[in-house]
Amino acid sequence: MKKYISLFLLSSLFVVTSCDDRFEELNTDPNRPGAEVFDPNLILPIATFGYGDMHTGYSGPILFQSMWIQALASTSTGGANYYSNADKYVISGSTNSYIQGVWNNGYTVASRLNQMQSLARRKDLNNLNAVGGIFKVSTLSFVSDVYGDIPYSEGLQAEEGITQPKYDNQSEAYIAMLNDLEASINALNPAGDPIRNDVMYGGDISKWRKYGYSVMLKMALRLVKVDPSAAQAWVQKAVAGGVFSSPDDDALVPSDQANGYANSNANALNVVDDIYEVRWSKEMIDYLKSTNDPRLSIVAEVPPAGLAANRNGVIVGNSDPAVQIGLPNGYDIAGGQFDISNHPDFPGPTGSGGDAAAIGAYSRPTAIYRDRDAPIFTFTYAEVQLLLADAVVRGFTTGSAANFYKNGVEAAFTSIGKFGGRTVSSSEATNYTTANPLDVTTTEASLKMINEQIWATNSLFANYVEAWNNWKRTGYPELTPVNFPGNFASGQIPRRQPYPVGEGGVNPESLSNAVSRMGGDDWLTRTWWDGGN
Numbered sequence: 001m002k003k004y005i006s007l008f009l010l011s012s013l014f015v016v017t018s019c020d021d022r023f024e025e026l027n028t029d030p031n032r033p034g035a036e037v038f039d040p041n042l043i044l045p046i047a048t049f050g051y052g053d054m055h056t057g058y059s060g061p062i063l064f065q066s067m068w069i070q071a072l073a074s075t076s077t078g079g080a081n082y083y084s085n086a087d088k089y090v091i092s093g094s095t096n097s098y099i100q101g102v103w104n105n106g107y108t109v110a111s112r113l114n115q116m117q118s119l120a121r122r123k124d125l126n127n128l129n130a131v132g133g134i135f136k137v138s139t140l141s142f143v144s145d146v147y148g149d150i151p152y153s154e155g156l157q158a159e160e161g162i163t164q165p166k167y168d169n170q171s172e173a174y175i176a177m178l179n180d181l182e183a184s185i186n187a188l189n190p191a192g193d194p195i196r197n198d199v200m201y202g203g204d205i206s207k208w209r210k211y212g213y214s215v216m217l218k219m220a221l222r223l224v225k226v227d228p229s230a231a232q233a234w235v236q237k238a239v240a241g242g243v244f245s246s247p248d249d250d251a252l253v254p255s256d257q258a259n260g261y262a263n264s265n266a267n268a269l270n271v272v273d274d275i276y277e278v279r280w281s282k283e284m285i286d287y288l289k290s291t292n293d294p295r296l297s298i299v300a301e302v303p304p305a306g307l308a309a310n311r312n313g314v315i316v317g318n319s320d321p322a323v324q325i326g327l328p329n330g331y332d333i334a335g336g337q338f339d340i341s342n343h344p345d346f347p348g349p350t351g352s353g354g355d356a357a358a359i360g361a362y363s364r365p366t367a368i369y370r371d372r373d374a375p376i377f378t379f380t381y382a383e384v385q386l387l388l389a390d391a392v393v394r395g396f397t398t399g400s401a402a403n404f405y406k407n408g409v410e411a412a413f414t415s416i417g418k419f420g421g422r423t424v425s426s427s428e429a430t431n432y433t434t435a436n437p438l439d440v441t442t443t444e445a446s447l448k449m450i451n452e453q454i455w456a457t458n459s460l461f462a463n464y465v466e467a468w469n470n471w472k473r474t475g476y477p478e479l480t481p482v483n484f485p486g487n488f489a490s491g492q493i494p495r496r497q498p499y500p501v502g503e504g505g506v507n508p509e510s511l512s513n514a515v516s517r518m519g520g521d522d523w524l525t526r527t528w529w530d531g532g533n
């Protein structure tokens with residue numbers, strides 16, 4: 001990653017200037033790299049990092065989906081009161097800023113990829129153009145999954161004079177994206193132009209092909225509630241094309257703190273108040289303990305007693321699985337009705353006097369989640385195998401759901417080590433899957449087990465948006481929502497993020513049409529494929 005990072009600033013400068021409507025003039029500016037000499041491969045690293053950044057930190061995921069999905073929990077009453085958005089569905093001072101993070105980052109990434117493709121076509125770099133197409137669909141489908149209807153068919157066309165693009169109905173955008181994805185995958189040619197400066201796959205065309213088909217699989221399964229026949233058809237295309245085949249195919253975005261490209265989740269979790277108040281949820285810890293999941297001792301620790309130790313992320317806590325306790329969602333440390341000390345299972349404060357930690361001995365994420373150089377997990381072989389298990393159970397493809405499930409769980413155990421900490425040994429993984437095979441007694445029993453594992457696996461990989469999307473798709477795990485006073489979701493788990501406030505000023509008519517078509521613009525408005533749990 002580090003040998004490419006120095007290229008990020010150059011590519012950032014070029015993208016910012018080249019998107020100006022004075023495109024031809026700027027291309028002749030002797031102080032800027034022109035289209036004839038600039039290598040569009042230089043745009044790929046910063047677009048990749050931006051895509052990863054959408055999945056993390058204050059772009060929204062750790063402040064919304066991480067606790068909506070009840071992977072994490074927070075008392076969110078001290079310096080970290082911004083987690084009230086997630087843990088209690090209550091507005092904080094910067095909620096409007098957090099709402100727009102995925103939107104702004106997503107369209108910035110898509111714009112860079114669009115420019116990369118434009119330059120690639122001018123230079124007959126067909127593979128780079130195809131990779132840009134795959135990555136652009138991956139990016140904008142992510143945005144659509146968070147918000148619903150988005151500009152797609154007319155999006156990213158400011159240079160063509162379309163500055164107020166229409167919002168496509170998500171149903172139309174999704175099918176268009178799937179078709180564009182297929183066309184981009186088919187355009188890849190191993191004998192064609194090499195992909196350079198590729199920080200995710202090192203220019204390996206075969207891996208980009210598998211990535212594209214894996215994205216197709218995930219998008220196809222989004223459609224199970226609203227168009228099962230289309231879902232099946234696209235699943236079969238993805239499987240026939242060839243999805244991820246091992247953990248070596250994991251789509252990880254590297255981070256590089258030294259050059260200003262740190263993992264944004266780690267940036268958040270290194271804040272002193274976050275170290276203290278952000279804990280694994282009761283839902284998560286209870287799930288891991290129920291089957292003696294070997295990841296528990298890797299991801300969770302109980303900090304030593306006292307406020308100072310609880311606010312210190314350098315001090316190593318106790319990772320013994322037996323002592324791990326998850327924090328229930330929806331509580332605070334404000335001394336009132338919802339104070340965590342009123343919970344019947346409250347373990348009691350730790351420390352004493354001025355060093356008392358009122359939050360109690362709940363499990364916090366271990367140091368692997370505070371490593372600013374940790375990779376960002378955007379899509380993994382483990383998830384793909386679990387999605388294939390889901391598809392088999394639904395009759396969309398052939399194979400053994402039990403084997404796919406086993407492969408997915410064992411891969412999840414393997415890939416957790418890519419954070420840079422301890423991994424699960426192969427013998428531990430085999431012992432676990434032997435003791436906890438897929439329940440195939442009924443279709444629902446299988447779907448429940450598969451999708452609970454997707455929730456846990458993506459959450460432990462800190463891919464909270466994907467865990468949330470899959471919960472919306474399947475209803476698993478079955479979660480009890482929080483109903484804290486003053487919440488913005490009527491005591492229900494939010495289903496989407498509202499559109500950024502600024503959209504009403506720059507594209508009001510298109511936004512109004514989208515809101516009318518979707519039936520509202522609030523936290524509970526259902527997107528097209530989210531047919532309900």
